[in-house]
Amino acid sequence: MGRMIGVYCCGDCGTETECEWTDLNIGSVFQCPSCKTVYGHVVPKAGGRAWVKIRDEDVQFYGLLDEPPKE
Numbered sequence: 687m688g689r690m691i692g693v694y695c696c697g698d699c700g701t702e703t704e705c706e707w708t709d710l711n712i713g714s715v716f717q718c719p720s721c722k723t724v725y726g727h728v729v730p731k732a733g734g735r736a737w738v739k740i741r742d743e744d745v746q747f748y749g750l751l752d753e754p755p756k757e
């Protein structure tokens with residue numbers, strides 16, 4: 687049986703990137719490998735799902751692309 691893959695499409699430049707399905711879960715952040723824009727996957731209060739652009743300074747401040755510390 688084959689592995690299922692996901693595809694992330696950048697909202698800025700349109701680059702399509704193969705990824706794991708878990709990379710697309712609610713609460714995930716994804717950085718486009720082409721333009722480096724970062725989006726986060728959220729649930730709006732009105733319902734549904736949305737990918738929202740995250741400012742560079744917020745990505746840095748919250749360490750959104752950093753690997754978690756090893757225990």
